[in-house]
Amino acid sequence: MTQATPIKIWDIPGGIHPPENKHQSTANGLEVAPLPARLILPLQQHIGARAEPVVSVGDRVLKGQLLAEANGLVSCPLHAPTSGTVSAIGPAPYPHASGLEEWAITLESDGQDEWTDLEPISDFRALESAPLLEMIRLAGISGLGGAGFPTAVKINARPEQKIHSLIINGTECEPYITADDTAMRYKATEIVAGIEILRHILHPEEVLVGIEDNKSEAIAAMREAVGERDIRIVPFPTKYPSGGEKQLIQILTGKEVPSGGLPADIGMVCQNIGTLLAIHDAIILGQPLIKRITTLTGEALTHPTNVEALIGTPIRDLLEFAGLQPDRLYRLVMGGPMMGFTLQSMDAPVIKTSNCLLAGTLEELPPPPVAQPCIRCGLCSEACPAMLLPQQLHWFALGKEYDQLKRLNLFDCIECGCCSYVCPSSIPLVQYYRASKSEIRALELQQHKAEHSKQRFEQRQQRLQREAEQKEADRKARADKAARMKAAKEAGTASPDTPAPAEPDVARVTAQKPAGLNAEQKQLKIAAATAQMALKKAQKQVAANPDNAELKAQVPVLEQAWREAQQRFDASLGEASVKATPAPSAGADDETKRLKIEAAMLRASLKKAERAAGDTPTEEQEKEIYALREQVAVAEARLPKETAAKKPVDENLKKAKLDAAMAKAALKKAERAQADNMDDPALQEEVERCRDILTEALHTLEQAEANTSQPVPERERVDKKPIDEATRQRKTELAMAKAAYKKAEQSFKQAQEANADTGAAQAELDRTKEALNTAAKALAEHMASKETD
Amino acid sequence: MGIVVTAILVLLGLALIFGAILGYAAIRFKVEGDPIVDQINAVLPQTQCGQCGHPGCKPYAEGIANGGEPINKCPPGGEATIQALADLLDVEPLPLDAEHGEEKPRMVAYIREAECIGCTKCIQACPVDAILGAAKQMHTVIVDECTGCDLCVEPCPVDCIDMLPLPTTPQNWKWDYPLPGKTLIATDAQRGAA
Amino acid sequence: MALVRMTSPHARGNNRTQTIMLWVVAATLPGVLAMTWFFGFGTLINIILASVVTLGVEALILRLRKRPVSFFVTDGSALVTAWLLALALPPLSPWWLVVIAASFAIVFGKQLYGGLGQNPFNPAMLGYAVVLISFPVEMTSWAAWRGIEQSIPDVSATLGLLDALRQVFGFSAQAIDGWAHATPLDILKTNSGLTINELATSQPVFGTLGGNIWEWINLAYLAGGLLLIYKRIVSWHAPLGMLAALAIMSLLFWGGSGSDSNGSPMFHLFSGATMLGAFFIVTDPVSCATSKLGRIVFGAGVGVLVYVIRAWGGYPDAVAFAVLLMNLTAPTIDYYTTPRTYGHRKAERGMGKVD
Known part of the structure; x- marks a missing residue:
């Protein structure tokens, strides 16, 4: 031993001396657990992001093969602990206090335990820090002491900070646990090799191995393995929780890790014994982290041991x-019994952080007595190693005063459990702190999210406003242009003979207006506009005086005249655009638009005429309607194919859908009202009525869907009373029959109008009527049978 | 008589002096910045759900600050928000106004994508642009951005949007507070929860 | 198989509230013995009477408040209140005095605030203060002590059980003058003409340290208190604070041994209820400050107030008032004596409000 100056041992405030219960599991040395038939490998065995699987179900993997890779910097890859087949990737039992499942790769062992190719490093000293760190990262090593922080990240947490002390945590202060003790007893050489690797990476000025003085065998074994190296084994008095990272640093150096900081902030790195063993395996043997030493203890076991x-x-x-x-x-x-968490199922697997399994009996770990009120005796604050005021924290946690909790540094609580242990009122203090901590974290997250949502909302508002402004500006620009044009026209070409277009659709005119019209085009255009005006006037008059046959006769003539004028104008435009520039696509669109508008206008006139004609049209009226119909057909034929065929149908469909949705809402409302007032017959009626409307609307919708060329969306109408398949079938049939009937009716009428032979149409009409009746009856019967169910 | 006049004069003088002091203080110590509306808005949950009857959280904040709106109209914020508002404005906390809805666990909208007809109505309704999609394309909700305001449910013509609670995972699981021991009887427990 | 879900720690110590309470009671035994020796059965009658009343009233109120009765009555806190109150009251006090003080202590001092752990004031001292203000004559009539007849022949101590009972329950025709006597603090307070030496010779009640018998009683409580500290039932902070402050105050304002003397530090430390207060009253955890530093400050505050009231106030002894006054300040003390948490440069002190 070359320990020149003895290391000063500092004391930590507080702490307790619970019964150690360590001897039970140290008697049988270190055993190897038998190869399990199935392994569950959770993707989250560390702090940080969940690992990303790189294998798929059915793959055969070899021992040590990569199963999932690190997802981001603070994450950890996962390797196959044995050879076998991946049987599942999905939620599986997970060792967690919640008892919830977590994504895992399930591996069926094939019993061969066949290694993949390993790349051991014979002389790690020949390598730089960076490749060694990378190897540690790729080996999937995360802290084996309990927290599971990815080791490579921890070693390199503060790259700019010189690490002067490497502290090895062999304390293992929790009762019952002897995993590190066993590792030090039987694997001291490997541990020291692990220390050497870390030393090579970090170049610290001193290496301190802190071990509690109740592990004399471990201390002796480590001393022997260290030999003449400059590694100091520091035994210190046993006290819980001296094994906490912050506490160990305080014991060995007297320094405190700043709140919210890392040991690296004060130039220290602390590593657990198990982690060192894993580092040794990763570098010297090339094996990723696929096994660990775990203590199995507790009175419910007949053979407590370390495996x-x-x-x-x-x-x-x-x-x-x-x-x-x-x-x-x-x-x-x-x-351990102080900081461990309970498992509700034995199906969960051992993970990288599982240092102990304590199977306690009722006598060994009895449920705590009923909590009494806090008498503020202060024993907890005397036991607290973080120098908190647990009784005050408890008080504020009860009242959920999160600001006060933060003020009293709740987040510096290491949840060691000393306060709960000494509490004479057996108050579950740690649970209060955990609940408060998670509540505060959730609230902060929520706050953060609210802030984020606010920003998104405001951005959206701005965007909408921008759009509205843009629209407004466009509209204004168009109006200005039109006004300018009109002014120019009035100033330049106004002639008393040519009636100026009184109120042309400004938007249309501007949209339509090509950049520059030559004189001939202008002439043509004016002619077309005049013809249009005349036509419109005539139509108006016809609408006002439906009985004036003369007027009516004029309409088609005017129509014809207008169309010709327009066509001429269009033709000249087309020539011009072909001549001048390749036709802009916008122009084509505009053309379509124009045609559409025309068609729509014609349709409107037709409707108007039809309305005027009423149920008993005069001969003239019928003729007129017929003519209009013809025109509509012509206009629609001129529309680009797909719009003509589809658009109106789509419109119908949309309208039908909207009607159905409205009817549904109305029904829901009525039903709600009725639910409040069960006995009101008026409401009952209202519900019935709404239901009828809805049925009707649904029929129309179905019909519209049947008519449309659009693929019918697959969906299931979710309703208070979902329509069963049979009903739906019948309803569809009914709707179809209705449609067929209507069609027949139409052709019959047309035949009548055309004074053609109505015989065939009549027969068709009768047939469809029959079919409609049958369908309606079938539906009614079906509904009736359903009601009686 | 002279005494009365003196008294009046003295009081008048005092009134003038104090008035001047108060007037000066009002100018000198005028509180600038962080207007109350922003402070109230910061407390609100920013779901922009409109359940309060205002088109968003900020308008409600303005309503509280300027229009004397009651502080209990925000169901997504629930008791916590009411308490925070009560603290902020130094008024008595009120129970949540049930007229505007009940406090529910935080929900997230899910679109049953097979049933979506791609109408974009929900996209237009979403106050935080958390729905992705285009006309005739399936829409989907960005879960992380969804505030659970359920404004998208109503406009959907085919009822394919569900409001579902966020699933609990080991990552977001929370420890419960210990059950009250024998200290508390039912009435106390309620008070404690408030 | 149903495995339980429980929060850590899964192991816990065997410390219980009852144990703590019973230890406090046990630690008063030397003092009880001393008082019984000097004053006869009056002290024991006080204790029994107060215990019965407090437990009964506690059970009654718990029942009214719909709390589990046996769970709370057995926690021992009411018993401690009863004992401390009984020891503070003069022996041979009339029974109704004890009943009033004990009931008030439990009902108004403890249960109305929500029971154990919720009371801002020390219940025993609250009960004591109420009867002290309401019945000053009874409260300042301390029983004569064993051996008083040797120096003052007209007064004799009531040492027998039967006599004591008769006295307490009002069947005795004996006038107060016949069995009661002033305490040394009382005498010193009302003294105007005599020097301390003259007082000591004329009044046999004065002893070598404090009062003749009082010094023994205080020594007995001191022994009990040291036991509590040794057993870690109470921390040393509050008692040390109080005794140190009292000693310093009495040293500063000693005023020599003339007729205007306020008494020596030794006199103050070993007179009246000093030691009872320091180890059993001030250390009441519920109404005391929380942190170690806070407890020292709390104790010191009590010490200063005790001296101020004794020297310049209207009452001969002052532990009750001093403790109650300091109870008021305990929350504030807590806010300003928060210890520095691990990893923090300095402690977070103050009210924690950012207004």
């Missing part, structure tokens, strides 16, 4: 190996 278990081994397998007496098991704890 080298593969990561992913189901807990049940390990406990059975240690002689579990299921009837005696009361509380199953992963970790």
Whole structure:
């Protein structure tokens, strides 16, 4: 030993001396757990982002092969602990206090335990820090002491900060746990090799190995393995929780890790014994982290021991190996009795951070007595190693005063459990702190999210406003242009003979207006506009005086005249644009638009005429309507194919959908009202009425869907009373029959109008009527039978 | 008589002096910045759901600050927000106004994509642009951005949007507070929860 | 198989509230013995009477408040209140005095605030203060002590059980003058003409340290208190604060041994209820400050107030008032004596409001 000056041992405030209960599991040395048939490998065994699987179900993998890669910097890859087949990737039992499942790769072991190719490093000293760190990262090593922070990240947490002290945590202060003790006893050489690797990476000025003085065998073994190296083994008095990273640093150096900071901030790195073993395996043997030493202890086990278990081994397998007496098991704890968490299922696997499985009996770990009120005795604050005021924290946690909790540094609580342990009122203090901490974190997250949502909302508002402004500006620009044009026209070409277009559609005119019209085009245009005006006037007059046959006769003539004028103008335009520039696509669109508008206008006139004609049209009226219909057909034919065919149908469909949705809403409302007032017959009626409307609307919708060329969206109408398949079938049939009937009716009428032979049409009409009646009856019967059910 | 006049004069003088002091203080110590509306807005949950009857959280904040709106109209914020507002404005906390809805666990909208007809109505309704999609294309909700305001549910013509609670995972799981021991009886427990 | 879900720690110590309470009671035993020796059965009658009343009233109120009765009555806190109150009251006090003080202590001092752990004031001292203000004559009539007849022949101590009972329950025709006597603090307070030496010779009640018998009683409480500290039932902070402050105050304002003397530090430390207060009253955790530093400040505050009231106030002894006054300040003390948390440069002190 070359320890020149003895290391000063500092004391930590507080702390307790619970019964150690360590001897039970140290008697049998270090055993190797049998190879399990199935391994569950959770993708989240570390702090940070969940690992990303790189294998798929059915793949055969070899021992040590990469199963999932690190997802980001603070993450950890995962390797196959044995050879076998990936049988599932998905939620699986997970060792967590919540008992919830977590994504995992399930591996069926093939029993061969066949290694993949390994790349051991014979002389790590020949390598720089960076490649060594990378190897540690790729080996999937995260802290094996409990927190599971990815080791490579931890070593390199503060790249700019010189690390002067490397502290090795061999404290293991929790009762029952002897995993690190066992590792030091039987694997001291490997541990020291791991220390050497870290030393090579970090070049610290001193290396301190802190071990509690209740592990004399471990201390002796480590001393022997260290030999003449400049590594100091520092035994210090046993006290819980001296194994906490911050506490150990305080004991060995007297310094405190700043709140919210890392040991690296004060030039220190602290590593656990198990982690060092893993580093040794990763560098010297080239093996990724696929196994760990775990303590199996507790009075429910007949053979408490320490085992080298593969990561992913189901807990049940390990406990059975240690002689579990299921009837005696009361509380199953992963970790120690002070900081471990209970497991509700033995199906969960051992993961990288599982240092102990404590299978306690009822007598060993009895439920705590009912909590009494806090009498502020202060024993907790005397026991607190973080120098907090647990009784005050408890008080504020009860009142959920999160600001006060933060002020009293709740987040410096290491949840060691000393306060709960000493509390004479047996108040579950740690649980209060955990609940408050997660509540505060959730609130902060929520606050953060609210802020984020606010920003998104405001950005959206701005965007909408911008759009509205843009629209407004465009509209204004168009109006200005039109006004200018009109002014120019009035100033330049106004002649008393040519009636100026009184109120042309400004938008249309501007949209339509090509950049420069030559004189001929202008002439043509004016002619077309005049013709249009005349036509419109005539139509108006016809609408006003439906009985004036003369007027009506004029309309088609005017129409014809206008169309010709327009066509001439169009033709000249087309020539011009072909001549001048390649036709802009916008122009084509505009053309379509224009045609559409025309068609729509014609349709409107037709409707108007039809309305005027009423149920008993005069001969003239019928003629007129017929003519209009013809025109509509012509206009629609001129529309580009797909719009003409589809658009109106789509419109119908949309309208039908909207009607259906409205009817549904109305029905819901009525039903709600009725639910409040069950006995009101008026409401009952209202509901019935709404239901009828809805049925009707649904029919129309179905019909519209049947008519449309659009693929019918697959969907299931979710309703208060979902329509069953049979009803739907019948309803569809009915709708179809109705449609067929209507069509027949139409052709019949047309035949009549055309004074053609109505015989065939009449027969068709009768046939469809029959079919409609049958369908309606079938539906009614079906509904009736359903009601009686 | 002289005494009365003196008294009046003295009081008048005092009134003038104090008035001047107060007037000066009002100018000198005028509180600038961070207007109350922003402070109130910061407390609101920013779901922009409109359940309060205002088109968004900020308008409600303005309503509270300027229009004397009651502080209990925000169901997504629930008791916590009411308490925070009560603290901020130094008024008595009120129970949540049930007329505007009930406090529910935080929800997230899910679109049953097979049923979506791509109408973009929900996209237009979403106050935080959390729905992705285009006309005739399936829409989907960006879960992380969704505030659970359920404004997209109503406009959907085919009812394919569900409001579902966020699933609990080991990552967001929370420890419960210990059950009250024998200290508390039912009435106390309620008070404690408030 | 149903495995339980429980929060850590899964192991816990065997410390219980009852244990703590019973230790406090046990630690008063030397003092109880001393008082019984000097004053006869009056002290024991006080204790029994107060215990019965407090437990009964506690059970009654718990029942009214719909709380589990046996769970709370057995926690021992009411018993401690009863004992401390009984020891503070003069022996041979009339029974109704004890009943009033004990009921008030439990009802108004404890249960109305929400029971154990919720009371801002020390219940025993609250009960004591109420009867002290309401019944000054009874409260300042301390029983004569064993051996008084040797120096003052007209007064004799009531040492027998039957006599004591008769006295307490009002069947005795004996006038107060016949069995009661002033305490040394009382005498010193009302003294105007005599020097300390003259007082000591004329009044046999004065002893070598404080009062003749009082010094023994205080020594007995001191022994009990040291036991509590040794057993870590109470921390040393508050008692040390109080005794140190009292000693310093009495040293500063000693005023020599003339007729205007306020008494020596030794006199103050070993007179009246000093030691009872320092180890059993001030250390009441519920109404005391929380942190270690806070407890020192709290104790010191009590010490200063005790001296101020004794020297310049209207009452001969002052532990009750001093403690109650300091109870008022305990929350504030807590806010300003928060310890520095691990990893923080300095402690977070103050009210924690950012207005």
